[in-house]
Amino acid sequence: MRAGMGLHLEQTQKLVMTPELRQAIVILQLSTLELIDYIQQELEENPILELREEEHLVAEDREEADDFDFEWTEYFADGSDLGYVPLPREDREEARQENYPAAEGQSLHDYLLLQLKLAVRCGNELKIGFFLIGNIDQNGYLKISIKEAAECLKVHPGEVWRVLEVIHRFDPPGVGARDLVECLLLQLRQYRDVPAGTEKIIRHFLPDVAEGRLAKIARRLGLSLSQVQAAVDFIRRLDPKPGRTFGSNRDVRYIIPDAIVERVGSEYVVLINDVAAPRLRINPHYKALLHQDCCDSRTRKFIEDRLNAAAWIIRSVEQRRLTLYRVISCIVEEQREFMEKGIKYLKPLTMRQVADKLGLHESTVSRATANKYVQTPQGLFELKFFFASGVGKRDGSAAAESIKKLIAEAVGREDPSSPLTDQQLTDILRQQGIRISRRTVAKYRDEAGIPAAGKRRRYD
Numbered sequence: 001m002r003a004g005m006g007l008h009l010e011q012t013q014k015l016v017m018t019p020e021l022r023q024a025i026v027i028l029q030l031s032t033l034e035l036i037d038y039i040q041q042e043l044e045e046n047p048i049l050e051l052r053e054e055e056h057l058v059a060e061d062r063e064e065a066d067d068f069d070f071e072w073t074e075y076f077a078d079g080s081d082l083g084y085v086p087l088p089r090e091d092r093e094e095a096r097q098e099n100y101p102a103a104e105g106q107s108l109h110d111y112l113l114l115q116l117k118l119a120v121r122c123g124n125e126l127k128i129g130f131f132l133i134g135n136i137d138q139n140g141y142l143k144i145s146i147k148e149a150a151e152c153l154k155v156h157p158g159e160v161w162r163v164l165e166v167i168h169r170f171d172p173p174g175v176g177a178r179d180l181v182e183c184l185l186l187q188l189r190q191y192r193d194v195p196a197g198t199e200k201i202i203r204h205f206l207p208d209v210a211e212g213r214l215a216k217i218a219r220r221l222g223l224s225l226s227q228v229q230a231a232v233d234f235i236r237r238l239d240p241k242p243g244r245t246f247g248s249n250r251d252v253r254y255i256i257p258d259a260i261v262e263r264v265g266s267e268y269v270v271l272i273n274d275v276a277a278p279r280l281r282i283n284p285h286y287k288a289l290l291h292q293d294c295c296d297s298r299t300r301k302f303i304e305d306r307l308n309a310a311a312w313i314i315r316s317v318e319q320r321r322l323t324l325y326r327v328i329s330c331i332v333e334e335q336r337e338f339m340e341k342g343i344k345y346l347k348p349l350t351m352r353q354v355a356d357k358l359g360l361h362e363s364t365v366s367r368a369t370a371n372k373y374v375q376t377p378q379g380l381f382e383l384k385f386f387f388a389s390g391v392g393k394r395d396g397s398a399a400a401e402s403i404k405k406l407i408a409e410a411v412g413r414e415d416p417s418s419p420l421t422d423q424q425l426t427d428i429l430r431q432q433g434i435r436i437s438r439r440t441v442a443k444y445r446d447e448a449g450i451p452a453a454g455k456r457r458r459y460d
Contacts, residue, residue, distance in 0.1 A: 024316040029367035048310040052279040108246035140243030174242040195231040212455035225459035257375040346399040348390025416458040
C-alpha cells in the first residue's frame with residue numbers, strides 16, 4: 001500500500017477549557033469569604049466593575065446633603081439668642097477612636113514576661129528568664145534543656161535551674177515544664193487535698209491511666225480500686241497544655257454560612273447569603289463611551305475587553321448563586337427528616353444522586369459544596385456533612401452520623417460499673433433494625449471519640 005499526504009475536512013466535538021470557563025469553575029468552588037476577596041481583587045483590576053449597593057448609598061447621601069443644605073456655621077457664629085460668645089479655636093488634631101491600635105488578647109509570652117519582671121531583679125537572671133520564656137511553646141512547655149540553655153548563655157547550669165524554678169511558680173500552673181509528668185506535678189502544688197497515690201501514678205503509671213488499666217495500678221500501689229479511681233479522676237482535671245488558654249484575636253476563625261435554611265409554615269426555604277458577597281454591576285460611564293466617537297481604537301479595545309471580563313464575572317457569580325441554591329434545595333428535600341428531628345434521622349446521600357436529580361455533573365456538585373456551610377434549624381453544618389455513607393436498615397438505610405448518635409446515646413445510658421461492649425452495642429443496633437458488624441461499630445465509636453468499654457469502666 002502506497003503512503004501519501006493529503007488534506008481532509010471533518011467535524012469533531014470536544015470540550016475546550018477557555019479562560020472564561022476556568023474562571024467560572026474557580027468562582028463556583030469558592031467559599032463566601034474567598035469570594036469576597038476574589039471580587040475585591042477584580043474590583044481593583046477592572047475599572048468597569050463596581051458595587052451596586054455603594055452606588056445607591058452614595059446617591060442617597062448626596063440627595064440628603066442637598067435637602068439639608070444649611071449654613072450652620074453662620075447660625076452659630078451669631079450666638080445672640082444663645083448667650084454664646086465664640087472664642088478663638090486652636091487647630092489641633094482631634095483624638096479619634098481609629099487612631100488607637102486595636103487591643104489584642106495577651107499572649108502567653110507577654111504574660112510570663114510581665115511576671116518575670118515582677119519576680120526577678122538581677123540583670124543576669126532577667127537575661128536567663130527572657131531566654132527561657134522565649135523557648136516556651138504555645139502549649140506552655142520548655143523546648144530546650146537546661147544544659148543547652150547554659151551553653152547558649154555561657155552561664156552555669158545551676159543559674160539556669162534557679163531561674164526556671166521561679167518560672168515554674170508562674171501562672172498558669174504547669175508552665176515551663178519539660179514533659180507531661182513534670183507539668184502535672186507542678187500543678188499538684190496548687191492543691192492541698194490530693195487523693196492518695198496521685199503523685200506516684202503521675203510519675204510511673206500515666207500510660208496505664210490512658211489505657212484504663214486501673215486494676216494493675218491498684219495491685220502495684222496496694223490501693224483499692226475506688227482510691228485509684230479517685231486519683232485518676234483528679235489527674236484528669238489537670239490541664240496537660242497550660243498555655244493553650246492564651247492567644248490573640250488572630251487565632252479566632254469565623255464561619256459565614258453561604259446559605260440559610262429557615263422553616264416557613266410547613267416548608268423549608270433556602271436563602272443564599274447575599275449580604276456577605278456584594279452585588280456587582282457595570283459602570284454606565286464606560287458603557288456609554290463605547291457609543292461615542294471620542295475614543296481611539298486602543299481605548300475602545302481596552303474598554304471592550306474589560307467590559308467582556310466584567311460581564312463574565314457577573315454571569316459566573318450569578319451562576320454560582322443559582323447552582324448553590326439548587327444543590328442546597330435538593331439536599332433539604334432529601335434530608336427533610338433531619339431538618340425536623342435531628343441528626344439521628346440523617347439519611348445516606350451521595351453526590352451522584354443529587355447530580356442525577358438536578359441534571360448536573362457530579363464534579364459540579366462537588367465544586368458547589370466545597371468549603372461551604374449552611375445554617376439549618378439543627379445548627380451550622382458543612383455541606384459535605386450531608387453526603388454520608390450508610391448501612392442497611394430494616395426500612396431503608398441509616399447514615400453513619402445517625403449511627404454514631406445512636407451509639408453515643410446508648411453509651412450515655414449505660415451502667416458505668418459495667419459499660420457496654422462493642423458486641424452489646426451491635427446487638428442494640430440490630431434490635432433497632434440496623435444491620436451492622438461489630439467491627440463497624442468499633443470504627444464508628446472511635447470516630448465519635450468514645451473510648452472502649454475497658455476505658456469507660458468506673459470503680460466507684
